[in-house]
Amino acid sequence: MKITTAWLKDHLDTKLNENQIIDKLTDIGLEVEGVDSQLGELDEFIIAKILKVEKHPDADRLRVCDVDIGSGEPVKVVCGAPNAKEGLLTIYAPPGAVVPKTQMKLVVSKIRGVTSYGMLCSESELNLSNESDGITELLPEKYNKKIGENYFPKKNLNVIDISITPNRADCLGVRGIARDLAAAGAGILINQKEKKLDKKNKQTISVKIENEKNQACISFGSCLIKGVKNTESPEWLKDKIISLGQKPISAIVDITNYVMFDLNRPLHAYDVDKIDKGIVVRNSKKGETFEALDNKEYKLEDEMCVISDASGVLGLGGIIGGTKTGTELDTKNVLIESAYFSPRSIRKSSKILNIDTDAKFRFERGIDPLSIDQGLERAANLIQEICGGKVSEFDIQKIEDVKKKSLKFDPSLFEKITGFNISIKEMITILNNLGFEIKENKELLDIIIPSWRPDISQEVDVVEELVRIKGYDQIKIIEPEKVRKKQTLNLKQKLFHFLQRSIASKGYLEAITWSFTDSKINQLFIESNKEIKIINPISSDLNVLRSSIFSNLIIHLNKNLGRGFKDLSLFEIGPIFLGSEPGEQQTVVCGLRSGKLARQSWLEKERLVDVFDVKSDVIKSLAEAGYNKDKLYIDDETPNYYHPGKSGRIFLNKAKEKVVAFFGDIHPGILKKLDIKTEALVGFEIFLDNLKQPKKSLKDQKTQYKYSDFQKSERDFAFVLDKNFKAQELIETISNVDKELIKSVKVFDVYEGANIPEGKKSIALNVTIQSLEKTLTEDDLNKINQLIISTVESKTGAKIRS
């Protein structure tokens, strides 16, 4: 909502200056978003008189004018306007001024050899109208004594842009804002008296509201004005319309707009001679069409509130009028409509048709249903004043009576909610100033709510009014207590925190990417076909919720490769989506590593990142988060976006209940499809929701501490087994031979090739043996050795390598 101080002063008798008003507005919840000094640039446009006009010596169409700008010496201005003549009063812009329409800054310039100091302006260049044929012509009787003064009155300098919250329909008119300011002590609301209309004629156009189901129009007031002469608006009215950034059209249209902005009372004007018989307000039928004032044809659905006549739809009630009955400069007879339409219906229809107008914006927030007469009164008066004509009686059709609402208010609620107290007397004053009527009761206040405040329906709304006007700065700070009754994070949140920082500590940079992604890429990272589509995506390449974090991460990894980076480690922790119902999502930590380790190091041998790097990152992080690394169970069934031979999945233990992680090389096919150029790309996914909480908390885990001081022994073994046999199973078999004595089993070599039969491999292991009770003898050790060999051979079919 835009206002100017000058306009505000039509309604508010105030001593405050503009800055004080701006501060006050913000203090009472009418947030000033900006002060547009666009008119401030017009400071330099000066009322001037052409003293002499001479032909330009070197151009037929140009003239050289001597212009009196009130400073003594006339200035020379080169001008191309055909209407430039001696004695003409016009508007002069000096060098340095910025032309509002073109935003061009004027400079002193030579035009075909003649120096021109500034410019004489057309109305169009000043955004006053579309008139661009010649320079502005000012009326001598009005401006003759003002030569040298600013054309644009200084008091109109600033347009104050107020962000009106959706609850404050009443402040979509200047008067509503003035009322709020007055209540907050910024001045006195001026009581506006209308001139009494001489309503001699009858309103002869029949108006009928169909009393049907879901009829959105509750009342429809109208006034017929016959014999008008529609014209351009007078300057004061044009000024007002322009100050809001709107374009003046004609007096009748400008008046309806003015009343809307002034009183928040939208009106519509019909050219009566274009109405076929009478007006019927009814619900539309699907398929009906009409051409609206925005020159678009709209096809209507069922149950939209339309204003129609015998031949069809004239307009959408409260949203937009139609071209058929629109007023024009030659309009002789007008019908002014002042009606009430229900917000819900306005909102629904305008959403479907995608129309946004100033009237719609107001009706959907709730217009004062009791302002119908007031609107007609004001508009009819102005039309009569500017366009002449004879005014009819008002015709008010309604299908239900509107009564003011009331509520009972417990004054003690104020302190309960705000923490501070004001007297009941002060409460009543504030409420009265806002238009509430009060009947004081013993304990409760009986309050009648003004009809322009559809947002007030409960006691707490009254509290808000009071504290808002009283000032939020009155609320006293109560320092928070430093007491914690509940742990800040639950176990899952802690796990999130641990894993996030644990992965980052392995050299990964944390990324945050959208929760949505490109379906084409998402498809590469899901095994099922279920995708969650966004009905209204922001762009076609962000059209599905991500099924895996890989899709976005790989896109961004690729972008970074494009920036010239080769050795990248990126990860993200966040949601992936399994379904479109709330909760059908999982939290995943997903990482990618590309390129080489120790690239071009003088010290280390460089090598490609590989699956065992990410395996180590994942397992180490799990261990850091509190999971027993020795219990983890790994197999090789992985989704098809991993390399089938170089990837694995991790379970917390051999029971294989839930997959807690995948890791591996990214499938080379995906790299090819996405045209990713890197020497190596490995990745992992850890599924937080599948990680069971460790059974014991840390304080319980730490109670048992056993260690042995007895001699420990190491023995090496090498077994030859089937190529496909898993090392994990061999290690487990050995560990199980004697869980007490065998402390660790390490793989120190894996070998295929010469001396090993086709289809076989050799695994060499180092086994640490130690007792808690004694130093083992050679005999004890030999027994264990034999047991290891025989167990492995019998359980796995391996042969000890001699």
Add this chain to the structure above:
Amino acid sequence: MSDIKKIKDDFLLKLKENLDLNQVNHIKTELFGKTGLISSQFKQLGKLTEDEKKNFASDLNLVKNELENLIATKINNIKIKEINKKLEKEKIDITLPERPFVQGKIHPVSQVIDEISSIFSEIGFSVEEGPDVENEYNNFTALNTPDNHPARDMHDTFYLDDAKELLLRTHTSPVQIRTMLNNKPPFKIIAPGRTYRSDSDQTHTPMFHQVEGLHIDKNINMGHLKGCLNYFIKEFFEVDKIKMRFRPSHFPFTEPSAEVDIGYEIKDGKIVIGEGDKWLEVLGCGMVHPNVLKNVKVNPDEFQGYAFGIGIDRLAMLKYGINDLRAFFDCDYRWLNHFGFDPIDVPTNYRGLSR
């Protein structure tokens, strides 16, 4: 007797010379080997009388110890010399680069979420979460925003179905609803998380982060709200004083509602929070609307309290001088490295929020 002294004198002389390890070992054998000079002297002990034995043994032992010590020192010195000689050869250029390592980083949004959690933890808030996909009821209707409410226009919502029943939450406020529906009052929670609006320009991204706050108990009023946010802003920006302004505003789910501005000024091209005469909007808040409490089966006559919503990304930008919101989600390696935080830099109240 004279034999012993002679041995001693001879060998002290010999050992004074500049000898190598072999030579010293040779001398050692000469003296103390099986047939060495000292060893042979000991063999003569048996031939002597008890009296003679005493003196002889004492003298012999003295000489033996002296020579032995001398030899040991000599050997030790030679070894040290050898080590020193070796060390000299082993001198390397220690300014060559260390073994390569990579440093991981935590995203500024994650860091700020941890900072916020740490601050609110101090005054008794716990962290709650909710799903990113919400139903229309939790995101709007339960929050006193029925479908004809113009406030919905301010939320450009992403929908997942044609009936517009399922959507991506437009704010973290539905976590309030879930928390209150599933538990009994009092409530004292914050809920950080991802939020979504179909909006994309210089200052808006289709996904962003909010933290919701909710404190419901008996007799919680706007003074508590002011106190809580005043404390939070001061702690978060790590300043002693903060200029703060509560301004009336409107949200369907709070009544009365407020927006909070903080004072700032620009010094040397950088924003300084807490001073100055300019205002910056940082959050929205208010007293939870009785309709919302009724929707979650909390009796508004018995319980009341406040809620607030803060844009996390914006707080991160303000605190750490990040200019461009869009860069948060661009994953530029250089940006992540520059604005990211070391993973061991966990915000805590005892060590401080930030380094």
